[in-house]
Amino acid sequence: MKKLLMLVIAAAIGYAAYTNPDLDAHQQAISDQLPGGQYYSEEQNLARFSDLDYSNFLIASATKDTTKMSMVSYGFLGRVTVVDEDWQPGQAP
Numbered sequence: 557m558k559k560l561l562m563l564v565i566a567a568a569i570g571y572a573a574y575t576n577p578d579l580d581a582h583q584q585a586i587s588d589q590l591p592g593g594q595y596y597s598e599e600q601n602l603a604r605f606s607d608l609d610y611s612n613f614l615i616a617s618a619t620k621d622t623t624k625m626s627m628v629s630y631g632f633l634g635r636v637t638v639v640d641e642d643w644q645p646g647q648a649p
Contacts (some may be wrong), residue, residue, distance in 0.1 A: 572615035577631030579610040582619045585629055585636035586643070 583605050608619045608628060618630040621643060629638045 569615060572633060575634040576612065576615060576617055577634060577636050578617070579608075579619070581634075581636050582608075582610065582617070582629050582631060585631075585638055586619075589638045589641055 586605075586608075607622050609622050611618045611620070616630060616632045619628045620626060621628055621640070626640055626643075628640045628643045629636055631637070
């Protein structure tokens with residue numbers, strides 16, 4: 557019974573790690589919250605999101621603004637939630 561429980565826990569952690577959102581998923585979720593919906597090139601996106609710091613915690617991930625030191629979004633099981641909906645790329649504190 558103990559081995560079965562350990563196997564289930566290992567499978568749950570493995571699934572959470574496999575579905576952990578990457579930086580692109582966070583950027584897409586944040587972009588969906590921004591007004592405009594314009595197309596940006598890859599270089600423009602790099603400049604827009606240069607203030608974001610991506611943290612990977614194996615089963616969850618988060619982005620934070622390096623200038624304001626506040627969390628912008630977090631992700632778990634393939635879903636990204638934007639916490640700071642007022643955050644704008646390149647915004648001064």
